[in-house]
Amino acid sequence: MACIEARGVRKAYGATRALDGVDLRLEEGRILGLIGPNGAGKTTALNAILGLTPYQGELKVLGRDPWTERDKLMREVSFIADVAVLPRWIRVWQVLDLLQGIHPRFDRAKAEGFLAKTTIQRKSKVRELSKGMVAQLHLALVMAIDAKLLVLDEPTLGLDILYRKQFYDSLLNDYFDGRRTIVVTTHQVEEIQDVLTDLMFIHEGRILLSCSMEELTERYAEVLVRPEQIGAARALKPMHERQLFGQSILMFDRVERKQLATFGEVRTPSIADLFVAVMGTAGQGGAR
């Protein structure tokens, strides 16, 4: 069974089309990165998946309709939407008690174990904790829930680099087990590059690109072209070209790496660079 299955999902806020016919299928056990500029529809897409917003079209998450069955869905789905959504008045012991009381898949001992590795006090109120500690607390709660799907919307926004690194490290080491599915959006693309198994670019409510990381490595290549061969390289119709320290870097889609190697050093593009290239192509209506 697919974890998330969407067909022709649309959502409009007045005249703005936040989602303009999104199709997607995500199998279980994948880690999907949803990448897009501000206002691209990432959060709307996640909100639709989480049953926070109504939509048109067909959408099934773990076989359920998220809009009508949010409460049942949330037994198997956790999410961190943005940093700092934990209520500021609540104390750490209260939130632990509460989750133990209302969440059928919350394992308190596990949460206590994660918290023991931090300096968070049981008696503290959330408002007394630093931003990084709040993120640690929320992550500890979420990791103690035996969910099938975890959705993270900008989970590390505004955190310093130490916390950000820790966040993804513990997520991979202590949480991900190959069965769970994770969907994550972030602006710090480079941080999740090595974490992802699947990648999706979204722009103006549409999906521009959707592929697994293996496909990405097979399909796209970036070449630091030697100046004397720039003409020959351009003849192969690169999808994007940029300058770095006076050197031309050309990006190709579905061109043999062996062939490209004759122009210079070949490497797999970073997600950020690929995103800029794909966005550039989309911006010009695909003509280049």
Next chain:
Amino acid sequence: MNPEANAAPENMTATPARTVTQMQTFYWSVRRELWEYRSVYVAPLAVAAVYLVAFLISSSIRLPNQMRAALADADKMKHLVVSYEFGAAAILLAAMIVQLYYCLDSLQSERRDRSILFWKSMPVSDAMTVLSKAAIPFAVLPAVGFCIVLATGLAMILWSSVVLLVHGLSPAPLFTQLSLFDNALGLLNHMLTVHILWYAPLYAWLMFVSAWSKRAALLWAVLPWFAVGIFEKIVFNTSYFAHWIQMRFVGGMNDSASTGTMGTGGESHEMAWQFWTTPGLWLGLAVAVCLLAATVRIRRSREAN
């Protein structure tokens, strides 16, 4: 770093989910409200404490003389119970103020601090959330008010007895005049009829506004009614609407006042019958139910501010 490498293949059996009943969810949701709004019990308790201290001081000084006067003139017996009525009124007023404040804030605060995104990640339906929040004005606060008024009354009467005994007077007339059991029943009836049933549409309206309005809930809750009243005054030069609002607010108190705190059987049966057959009561309850249903729908689709 390959995520698959970190997989734990030896531990693939999922921990079986515990069963959480609707009742448990409701219980924890109400506890959650009490954690967030401690004023629900702190405010009436504080008023009761202040009143009690004032009563301890004043009764130590004045009560013996009052009792002597009452023993000499039976008409003055009434004066002995005034401070009990006044204390009950002060505590219930505090509870009422908390009630109104709570209703207006309950569904807006979670959007203001964006914590609605956390609450919605819990396996709790919107209906359950609204129901557990409604439980505070509809059940918890009236119960808290009832218990505190009763406890305060008992403390007052015990202290009064001690004071009277010290001055060589019998506290018996005080007990006769207060008829504790009847008053407790009357108070219970008052809480149920006035504070819960009669004001139900008021609480429901405030919760609806709290869920619906983006900010300035108080203005949205009050201004439309003013607008209608002023409109009527200007266009028809009448004030039926204002009168009706006033009746709804104060009327409840009058309608069941005789069955209320000081009611002592007899004539109150007729009044009680009148109260239960008022169409306004049943209409109000129907409106309250509709408003709460609308609140659930709004809570479902509202996003954080």
